[in-house]
Amino acid sequence: MKVDGKDMRPIWFNPDSKIVQVIDQRFLPHRLIVEDLLTMDRTIYAIKEMFVRGAPLIGATGAFGVYISLVQKNNKGADNAYLISECNRLKDARPTAMNLFWGVDRVLKIALKYDTYEARVKAALDEALAVTEEEAVNCKKIGEYGMPIIEEISKKKNGAPVNILTHCNAGWLACVEYGTATAPVYTAFDNGIDVHVWVDETRPLNQGSRLTAWELGKHGVRHTVITDNAGGHIMQHGMVDLVIVGTDRTTRAGDVANKIGTYLKALAARDNNIPFYVALPSSTFDWDITDGIADIPIEERDPDEIRYVQGLCNGKIKKVLVPPETSFAVNHAFDVTPARLVTGFITERGICKAGEKGIMALFPDKKK
């Protein structure tokens, strides 16, 4: 997507230097910093510390990680045992997003088919690039399938702005292009439909106010930042027409693990009869599990992500401590929204109802 007129993705392979590069998203919206991923340690650090984040982008980074493990400094041979062990380390970087395991395993499987080092490097890079392009194409399709939902509301409102609430950042920064939750929004916007996005700030790491607000603003989409607390109130007062969020892992029955707080928005949408859609590439499905609340591991992150808030102060990026120094905090990063609260899934294959029956109708190849 465009940033100040220039095409940009959150991850790319630099063909001249042969280096994988990413935007270090920790410093957005105030600094746009590019980072080289030269080693597996740095790649894992970038995933853990959220230079890169968002399920599809973590998947793409995992895919490139197999290539990085092969070409990194101090690579002592890259035999099968080494490669599998490095990939296991990579898959452990974050526990919730399905795409990480999927991206790593897909490239690893291909790489292991080749015997020579050179063939492995080439195969891993080609497959990682293929994963990345497929994610971009999938997000484009999600946009095309999702746009009619917005278009229909726009028609019902006689062209008045369609107000869409989103939580966290499931935009192009979380993917490769277009985003998942934002793909229908960008597609509608690019087709001249009047849209306005309510951006949940998304505590603790403020991916909404930092990232979603930034990328919508750079694309020219009208948006308003609100606290995570505000969604219920604006839904009660008719100020939200539609909710679209992303997901980090989705069960075959349609339970959705997404950024903590998503479940609360789903409850409010249901209480106010507002459609609540989840947009996802099918790589986000975990076909092996059904009950999301019981079976999806929820990452617990550093409590200091809650205690300290980062932002701009006199032109410098600083962190301020909010609660008393002596108060504990806990930081669950995701919650699970039961399928019963989800209106539908917007995928690269089309739209389906939330629930095993609807999902299996769209993905018959995944029937057990």
Next chain:
Amino acid sequence: MKVDGKDMRPIWFNPDSKIVQVIDQRFLPHRLIVEDLLTMDRTIYAIKEMFVRGAPLIGATGAFGVYISLVQKNNKGADNAYLISECNRLKDARPTAMNLFWGVDRVLKIALKYDTYEARVKAALDEALAVTEEEAVNCKKIGEYGMPIIEEISKKKNGAPVNILTHCNAGWLACVEYGTATAPVYTAFDNGIDVHVWVDETRPLNQGSRLTAWELGKHGVRHTVITDNAGGHIMQHGMVDLVIVGTDRTTRAGDVANKIGTYLKALAARDNNIPFYVALPSSTFDWDITDGIADIPIEERDPDEIRYVQGLCNGKIKKVLVPPETSFAVNHAFDVTPARLVTGFITERGICKAGEKGIMALFPDKKK
């Protein structure tokens, strides 16, 4: 309540200087600053800018405001017209909390009964002191009526910690003593019941992580700060036994205006069969209205309260900008939780079910 072993209230009359003093709560938990309220302008500023906040404390400050309007510098006579006009200015300081109008009107009515300046000053001060003491006594009673709810859960859990979630600060800092939502917690704690409080940070002004965490910590009550987003997840996983919140205005039918985000917690409590109580002195009821969503005005505050977050940085209190400089924000300060989601009210007269029938049984004097 105690602060580092010293008795403290958030508002008091200094008998030596004859000055009303308050804690400027904007700088807690990092600075404990005391402010003199010498003029009506300063009193209104202190309410608007939230040196003082919380429905009962706003009520007490309003009550003292009538006295301040009489004794302030440049007081040009204090005839009835002057006094009424000053009190109207004061009542306009914040629109949502019922207690402000109630506190001001109660003292104004008494003051107007007297003809001489001296008699008015004395009557206004005496009544403001009476309001303050009554609020303290009411909160004490709320604690006594509420404690058995916690005690019963404690017994069912064989003495394991009772996990209570609260939103915003409805503690002694919001009242005069004990608090409303916290009164049952303090009373249970003082009676040896093992309690643990989940403290919602309460964006945008972080009254939970700044104030509730501070006062619970100073009293020795175990607590954990969580994001506003986290409540649903911890309820799903059995980590919350009870929710208690305060209220800024409650209709005769039991709809509850409280800090933005309360409604989302009520929805999650209902979805997980967790009791959701609202603690309030009856001065918080607005007996004239029934439908809270339609009839309670919701204050919209400065968007910069969302855009900038205040905290401690290298020993100094600083504000950092989180979203892009160019992104808009809106800041609705309250939302309304419909009575259907409230398990019961804990008041100074006892506990009643949410709904006109239950409320009227406890307050038969308010029947129309």
